Amino acid sequence: MMEGQLHSRLHEAEGPSNDFLEFSAVSRHHSRYNNVVKGLGQRKGSHILGENGVPLSLDEYMEGYHNGFRNDGDDAAAADDEGDFEANFDWDVSDDDDWNGVEDDYIHSFAVIEDINSNYDAFLDQFGTSIGWRLEPNQKVAIDLLSIIRKTNAPLCLYEDIMRWYLMHTGKIYPQQKLGESPDYLSRTNLYKQLNFCYNIHPKKYNIRKDVVLPGSSSQVSIVMNDAASMFQSLLTDPRIKDEDYLFFDDDPFASPPSNITHLGDINTGQAYIETYKRLISKNPLKKQVLLPILFYIDGSATGQFVDLKITAVKFTFGIFRREARDKHYLWRTLGYVPDVSKSFKSRGKRIFVDSNHMDAESRRNSTDSKEGRKKVSSGLKNMQDFHSILAVIFESMIPLQMNGFVWNFHYKGILYEGVEFIPFVPYICCDTEEANRLCGSYISGGKQLCRYCCCPRTQSDSPYLSYKPKTFKWINGLIADENLTELKQISQHCFQNNATHLLRFGLHDELGVHGGTPMEMLHAILLGIFMYIRDCFFEQTGSSEYSNVGSHMNSLCAQYGLLLSRQSDRDLPKTKFSKGIQRGKLQGKEFSGIMLVLLTAMYSSEGKKFLVPSHLKKSKEDKFPNLERYGN
């Protein structure tokens, strides 16, 4: 009786509409949490994804862009105006709405084509040579020390320890004093804040984090990316770039490609560049236009032997740099990182927990998107859709630049060309086969067709003398629009909406789009492909070294020749010394040319010939190793 009364009173006090526990947001004013607020604020505001999380088409996006979502007044960006970028130094780097002349709309501010240039103008006005600022001694000390720590892969916290040691032994602080009490000490955080300001790094243009609920797996991921316009500016102004790094015909940025190109070399000699140049660059010499190839590179990499954390960066560089220059790390910028969507089961687990209505799960409900974890099964198609949604978010800030071009005061060989209009296009995306198939929306494995370029059926893919109809993005899009699943299955293409690469402007030399824009590259296709298979075939024919005398003997002979070839005055040879022989062992792609070389040497040698064709079988047609002549000699 008493229990019943107590329960009803409590129920009255809660109010009849409260089915769940009520949560109230706790406000925090500590500066540390402002960063958290800022981070959360940056997470919203992607316009490239539709209601269902699927990327918009290019036309839809540009329509929305021109109709003003650019000026939507990004709530998040507006909300985080207060005190998120305070610094303990004299210059005024407080976070007002105008950072070097750029509005605070965090992602689309540069979409007007002159904004990259005007931002740099404002940077010069505010912080240029007129002030004559130089690095101060304590900044130089901190920079040197941090550079050493970075180079040696030492933990970052070592900075404070070394600083304490240095300041203590130079008599600048007493052992019981705090580091911050010394005027000579500059903390890491403050140093980076100062450098951010000095080098025009706006904190809202870099490391932008967006939380997106993916349409395929309905899992929530955080996409980290950088603003394309800031990256473009950073790449164009990098002090390490030399004049000889640029790739222009006749050293003239505005020179058109020669009418008759007989030699193929760098990117500007290919059809993609030449035909796109003809279509996009004005013939009016008064218009100072430069065609800007943007070369993307997408590849994942493991970050450690014992760490299950893969990082997939979307990087780019410009094709106005020479190939040799493009090999340098400072000529690449990262547009964003593709989060690992294979862990969608976590979102599903979170959803199960929240939907269980357990008391402990109620606190999670507020932080869980209503769509998150709703879908049960993850499939190849859904992963593909998710991948393209992520890519679309990463590409978003680049699309207006790509469609409108941008103006830049370009310095080259001692001349400042003012008001140069750069017209970007994407000739190709460098990636391995798996990533390329993803980008094209092709099946990663299996299916009736293997090729992402053409309609060659799997059964005919080893026939060298046959050619097939190419796949074009328009054709594939048409099939997807018609939901022609049968034919899509025939050509091993996934049926998903709006491939993110269709947002990019590929070369105008053909209509293949991404299907012709993911070229087969040497490392994976030839060195780790053909060469590796040939080695395996050879040992398949001789027999494995474990079971076959011939295989074992050839493996040993190859190892010896590898050793001999490694001791030569000509250092131009590939690596030929392999500690585990050539038959097995995990090898890098570049090592396979060395494998081919030692194999050829061994087969060419008298010993190799004797062994591969035993004397008693020499005249017989049933040689133990019938292919010697054709392999090596």
Add this chain to the structure above:
Amino acid sequence: MLLNKLLQWEAWLKSKEMLRSDVLRSKQKLRYLMYLIKSIGNRQEGNGWKLIKFHGIVHMADDILKFGVPGNFDTGPMEAEHKPTKRAAKVTQKNEETFDEQTSQRLLETHLLELASEEMQGRPLWNYRRGYSHVSSNALDIDIVSDPPVIAGAQYIVEYSDRTSKYVMSLASSVKNNASIFVEQEFINFVAHLQNKVEAWCQSLVVKTSHHRNGYIFCASPSYRGCSWKDWVVIDWGDYKCPCRLWGFVDLSFLPVNNSVNHGGYSPILPAVYAIVEHTGVEGSRLHRHYELFKRIHTEVRRIRQNHVVGLKLYLADVEAIVDPAVVVPDIGGAPNSYLHLRPRGEWDDEFVKWLRSTYETVPSSEREGSDLDGKEDLTISCI
């Protein structure tokens, strides 16, 4: 044949420049190469050669025509770009939720430090429109090339030993390891005879073991990294060039111009720095057979007995006559003085180009009926 072709093909793909006409021809020629791979490789495992990496060769020429040489879109150099990312990833908390963000932040910090470093070297970011000043890298190159050729390395001297009643060689400089060193007596005798002939001008002739020239280091040491290391070089003998093996270097620049010293093929010996070499003769000067990477050569020897070389034939060669390094390995299982001379890697692509320009091979009969399509599929098939 296949391995030759594959190595030449790789070298061609790595070229910095290709003739457009060659690339056009490669459309057809590479199909023949595919046929060779398929028929010789005869892969039985898994899907055989029904692989995208194999089929992709068909599209290779088109890719080159569209985007320039394959080096433009090769991911090999770009794989190295992972290093900074991996390094940045190491100094994160390895928290799955914030991993990308922290890695990106570390990379940004590294970028800031690099910009600061540039500023300290006089290239602040705000100088872009004035132009950044860089020290010309060409000046450095000129210094390297213009380095005068020198002989260096460990130093050996030859003395007569009363105990053994023969000439012996002793080490005049310190070496890192004290392992036993063995030197051919024929070589010691060659140096001893030379020393005897020039003793009027030099008491003790020093044999050195390395020679630096045009950025190359030529080694001729009886003991280097565990065993003897005698490099091969191409020597220009005036009327022909051939690969020769280096045995040591002697500085005879102290000799007067007018002398009557006669040794190692010179009469008289002009004042200069000389290499002691083993010669492969005119046979070594012959060109490689078409399309092949290896050529079998033999060194000149005094005598071979019971399949063993029992007498060396050594010569002096002016180091100025060294024109190129050479890659030569013993022909194991062949004659004791037989070697395999590898064509310089810089020429491999030339051979592939020659092959591309040669007449098209006829389409093998087995490939003419390659299609097993029944015509129901909407695919265009053309037999080339």
